Amino acid sequence: MLDATTPAQRPTHAPNDHPKVKTERVGILLANLGTPDAYTYWPMRRYLNEFLSDRRVIDYSPWKWQPLLQLIILSKRPFTSGAAYKSIWNEEQGESPLMTITKDQTAKVSAAMQARYGDQVMVDFCMRYGNPSTKSKVRAMVEAGCRKILFFPLYPHYAGATSATANDAFFRALMDEKWQPSARTVDPYFDHPLYIEALAQSIERAYAKAPKRPEILVMSYHGMPERYLMEGDPYHCQCQKTTRLVKERLGWGDTEITTTFQSVFGPEEWLKPYTVKHVAELAKQGKTNIAVAAPAFSADCIETLEEINEEIKESFEEAGGEHFTYIPCLNDDDAHIKALSAVIEENMGGWLE
Structure with a gap:
């Protein structure tokens, strides 16, 4: 898989002082909800604060909601949520099951895309809340030469609190790019x-x-x-x-x-x-x-x-x-990867041979 370490080259016929440019490719960025970095109090509090401060998730007026969130909910909820996460935590890899599964899904989708398109594509994943952030992954794709990015929220069904807020984070990340790539977002695939x-x-x-x-x-x-x-x-x-x-x-x-x-x-x-x-x-x-x-x-x-x-x-x-x-959810089941890959190919129409 191509990444930000792929060598850059000076464009043909450009002067010697022209900055080097990466080979153009298409980025496929899978996005899931997110996960705390650990199930202890402070990582849980940071994660819950980011999640529950999202106006797409909780749309109450901030002057009413934030005092309740900061003074009451976030003083107690990290303990109860942390205990729940601890009961399912992947201790061997030091991460939540969602992180482990998303990594496995990304690896399989990447393999499928590489088999079809070779080095023309770069596949990665991000989380709406927590790490790796959407902004960091968009930055990495742009640095790797992705002049087009297909953003794929891994939610079969559209909801403002899931698909829309993931897209919001993606669009905000694009705002920080000096040379903005072309971008598409994937429609819900609930009936595919x-x-x-x-x-x-x-x-x-x-x-x-x-x-x-x-x-x-x-x-x-x-x-x-x-x-x-x-x-x-x-x-x-x-x-x-x-x-x-x-x-x-x-x-x-x-x-x-x-x-x-x-x-x-x-x-x-x-x-x-x-x-x-x-x-x-x-x-x-x-x-x-x-x-x-x-x-x-x-x-x-x-x-x-x-x-x-x-x-x-x-x-x-x-x-x-x-x-x-x-x-269990479809996770990295081969039939699921086949479905996700088909959705990706349909949404990349005209971008690649």
Whole structure:
């Protein structure tokens, strides 16, 4: 993979004092949510402060929100969130699972792009919050000669609090470049045939391994305030369509799959039904064998490994549930990499031979 160390050359016919210029190439920058550098108090506080200070995530007036955040939430939340991260931390590599998986995804996407385009491309990743920052990776790509950059937020579904804020960070990084590269951002791919196929295959594999076929599959998506839907955010509709397309691909009936939303935060009403409550209701209704998948996440993270596989599972079992199957995110599965690579190629149309 080409990087910032690739030798630069003086342009043909340029005078001897002309600055050297890197060979032009296309940068493909994958972006995920982010991760703290460690699960101890101060790294957690820095990460949460950056995340919860984003007006795309929490859009309350800063003069109301910031005192609450700085004086109350950030005095307590780093401890509880840190404990949750500690329970899933990749101690061997000293990083969160999201970081490990994103690195693996990037390596596989890079290999796929190199096989097709050779040294014409450079593939890397960044995080919206924490490290490596979007700004640092844009800078590295420009230094490596990327005159075009395809920015790819790894969110199948568009939401202002995910895709839009990632794009915001990308555009802000471009503002600091003296010679700004051409840029494109990737549209949501919630209904892309290869993404739906990858999801369906992962579900089929999980069901094949289950001792007993689950009675229902809960498709748990990250939630958002209902108000955002009313204000025009398309996230809810895109999630519903993903569930419908997966159901149709699997050939299932309406009673075999359902859509829910998790990770409720704050006093507002969020998209319903809430996963944590819905799985308990299913158990009380006699559905004691369920499976849960998280299609909105491209990689397993705190919301899946800790929230779903611990908190939501516990809610189900306390209500009488007996068998809980968590279906991992697509992560670096080959079918997922194939889908991501196809989305990249479609969005690079006209940029490369």
